[in-house]
Amino acid sequence: MGNALEVKSLQLSIQNETIIKDISFHVPNNKILALIGHNGAGKSTTMKAIMGWYKKLQGEIYIQGVSQDDNFLYFKTLFSYIPEEPLLMTELTVYQHFQLYGASYQMDNDILENRIKYYTSEFEIQDKLSEFPEALSKGMRQKVQTICALLPDVPLLLIDEPFMGLDIYATQFLLDELKRRNKEGMSILLTSHQMEKVTDLCDKYVLLADGMIAESGDIQEFSGLTRREVDE
Numbered sequence: 725m726g727n728a729l730e731v732k733s734l735q736l737s738i739q740n741e742t743i744i745k746d747i748s749f750h751v752p753n754n755k756i757l758a759l760i761g762h763n764g765a766g767k768s769t770t771m772k773a774i775m776g777w778y779k780k781l782q783g784e785i786y787i788q789g790v791s792q793d794d795n796f797l798y799f800k801t802l803f804s805y806i807p808e809e810p811l812l813m814t815e816l817t818v819y820q821h822f823q824l825y826g827a828s829y830q831m832d833n834d835i836l837e838n839r840i841k842y843y844t845s846e847f848e849i850q851d852k853l854s855e856f857p858e859a860l861s862k863g864m865r866q867k868v869q870t871i872c873a874l875l876p877d878v879p880l881l882l883i884d885e886p887f888m889g890l891d892i893y894a895t896q897f898l899l900d901e902l903k904r905r906n907k908e909g910m911s912i913l914l915t916s917h918q919m920e921k922v923t924d925l926c927d928k929y930v931l932l933a934d935g936m937i938a939e940s941g942d943i944q945e946f947s948g949l950t951r952r953e954v955d956e
């Protein structure tokens with residue numbers, strides 16, 4: 725079995741402060757890995773480094789064996805990303821955002837239109853297609869952002885704090901949809917500071933503390949540890 729994502733000896737500094745201190749981990753194909761840690765542990769920074777938003781001090785990052793350093797334009801088509809806070813463009817309508825994603829990932833038009841219908845209906849924003857982001861509530865903007873990332877068939881989905889700002893129904897739908905897409909072959913890396921929210925979804929975990937890996941393993945081992953601590 726190959727790896728959907730490989731992070732090797734990643735080191736990164738922001739404004740002369742070393743934030744990520746030589747971390748290595750991988751997401752095997754078809755698995756869901758949770759990057760866990762307290763506020764400020766370095767989860768979002770690691771995710772942004774994977775996407776190439778920060779210059780690395782050292783290290784290598786591969787998605788499906790493709791190096792971030794060798795062919796960045798192709799590398800970018802291998803993942804999609806759901807940020808913690810929506811990053812929508814003020815000058816584009818909801819539908820135009822979906823079209824932009826469809827074009828960026830060179831999606832077949834019929835598949836794109838079907839998915840737009842399916843996801844906007846499930847997330848109950850089918851009547852918002854002509855709206856601009858400023859006319860939407862924060863939760864609605866998060867739904868639009870989430871749909872954008874779910875439209876293409878990418879090998880790797882990156883999610884920074886899933887379910888942030890979503891209501892109970894949307895959270896349950898996303899949970900089920902992530903499981904379904906994972907069954908179809910999509911690997912997922914997500915961050916969370918609340919382990920209990922993602923235990924049911926994930927196969928593996930990496931625990932970050934102060935920019936270093938404190939622990940890693942199968943998710944059951946992590947739950948076992950916390951349960952033992954509670955029992956004692």
Ligand SMILES: Nc1ncnc2c1ncn2[C@@H]1O[C@H](COP(=O)(O)OP(=O)(O)OP(=O)(O)O)[C@@H](O)[C@H]1O
Nearest residue numbers: 738739743761762763764765766767768769770917
């Ligand atoms: N743009 C930036 N400029 C300066 N420092 C930054 C910047 N981005 C992150 N940091 C610092 O890097 C460290 C890790 O931040 P990061 O956002 O990766 O943490 P996190 O684990 O995602 O936390 P949270 O759970 O709060 O989202 C923190 O000490 C933060 O202050």
